[in-house]
Amino acid sequence: MHRLLVPLVFMILLPLSAQAVEPDEMLADPVLEERARVISKDLRCVVCQNQDIDSSNAGVARDLRLLVRERLLEGDSNNQVMAYIQARYGDYVLLKPPFKPSTYALWGTPIALTLIALLFGLNIVMRGRRKSALPELTEAEERQVAKFIDNEKSGDPS
Amino acid sequence: MKRILAFAPLVIAVIFGGFFLWGLNPNRDPSEIPSVLIEQPAPEFELAAVEGLETPGLSRADLTGHDRPIVLNVFASWCVPCRAEHTVLTNLVERDGIRLFGINYKDKPKDAVRWLANLGNPYERIGSDLNGRIGIEWGISGVPESFIIGTDGTVLFRYVGPVVGDEAIAKFREALTQAGALEERNS
Numbered sequence: 001m002h003r004l005l006v007p008l009v010f011m012i013l014l015p016l017s018a019q020a021v022e023p024d025e026m027l028a029d030p031v032l033e034e035r036a037r038v039i040s041k042d043l044r045c046v047v048c049q050n051q052d053i054d055s056s057n058a059g060v061a062r063d064l065r066l067l068v069r070e071r072l073l074e075g076d077s078n079n080q081v082m083a084y085i086q087a088r089y090g091d092y093v094l095l096k097p098p099f100k101p102s103t104y105a106l107w108g109t110p111i112a113l114t115l116i117a118l119l120f121g122l123n124i125v126m127r128g129r130r131k132s133a134l135p136e137l138t139e140a141e142e143r144q145v146a147k148f149i150d151n152e153k154s155g156d157p158s
Numbered sequence: 159m160k161r162i163l164a165f166a167p168l169v170i171a172v173i174f175g176g177f178f179l180w181g182l183n184p185n186r187d188p189s190e191i192p193s194v195l196i197e198q199p200a201p202e203f204e205l206a207a208v209e210g211l212e213t214p215g216l217s218r219a220d221l222t223g224h225d226r227p228i229v230l231n232v233f234a235s236w237c238v239p240c241r242a243e244h245t246v247l248t249n250l251v252e253r254d255g256i257r258l259f260g261i262n263y264k265d266k267p268k269d270a271v272r273w274l275a276n277l278g279n280p281y282e283r284i285g286s287d288l289n290g291r292i293g294i295e296w297g298i299s300g301v302p303e304s305f306i307i308g309t310d311g312t313v314l315f316r317y318v319g320p321v322v323g324d325e326a327i328a329k330f331r332e333a334l335t336q337a338g339a340l341e342e343r344n345s
Contacts, residue, residue: 046191046297046299047299047300049189049191059264059290059300060290060293060294060298060299060300063289063290063291063293063294064294067291067294087194088194088201088294088295088296088297089191089194089297090191090192090193090194090297092191092192
């Protein structure tokens with residue numbers, strides 16, 4: 001039983017510890033390393049495109065991680081590191097696109113669509129209200145209705 | 159107002175239809191990343207020669223001052239598509255007189271020397287980018303990649319992936335012609 005248990009525990013635990021950032025890349029300073037991790041999570045891997053470089057195993061992603069750490073060691077701020085990489089790979093490398101004229105549509109569409117949907121919804125609700133407030137029947141009409149109901153009840157078809 | 163609203167479904171259908179048509183275009187490559195280098199000056203760099211190779215190393219200054227735009231190709235011996243592309247590049251150099259420069263990307267010098275000895279060496283100069291740092295300066299996402307660089311050092315065109323197959327070659331030749339590196343031929 002023991003013979004089976006040990007490999008089983010390893011099999012379950014090993015994948016959990018698997019990550020792209022390898023020990024030899026990490027910085028000795030835990031504060032800088034933490035900042036490097038934060039930056040890497042906002043940078044897109046240019047090979048696997050929908051993955052950040054922090055979790056990507058691609059060669060270029062590893063090079064970029066090393067570059068991020070190198071810049072941090074040279075005293076760059078987080079923004080400076082981002083700008084350095086953006087200058088080489090363009091806006092595309094940022095997982096969060098910047099807000100500027102060419103991205104107005106990207107950022108604005110969800111808001112605009114929400115507003116349109118709200119307007120439509122409001123319109124429909126209001127129309128429903130208006131319909132329920134029908135003008136009341138006149139006295140003559142009331143009498144007509146009463147007569148009709150009486151006739152129906154007594155079974156007289158006329 | 160109501161009449162105008164009656165056209166709303168049609169307008170929406172046209173907008174979505176247009177979007178789908180654009181999305182279905184087989185020539186559109188959704189994974190294409192626009193290069194920031196186009197129309198920009200080439201990055202500064204200086205690379206030593208590949209160890210054991212007679213071809214000299216490469217720096218930014220070597221790319222400028224030629225009478226025609228030149229081609230910079232990023233390659234590696236471990237990259238299989240590069241092998242296929244090698245023939246195309248050799249043809250461009252030998253038949254069309256294109257001037258070709260190379261960056262040997264993250265390659266063991268020994269392997270690169272053997273690779274070039276086997277296939278031939280069409281490169282005028284080759285810089286050895288052992289750690290891939292200059293590759294990042296060029297914003298590459300992998301090998302091979304090819305750039306067309308104007309006489310003043312401006313990056314004119316970037317091709318990601320191997321220039322292999324009729325379509326890719328035609329596209330690359332067209333870019334070369336537009337850049338003025340290739341004479342237009344009527345054949």
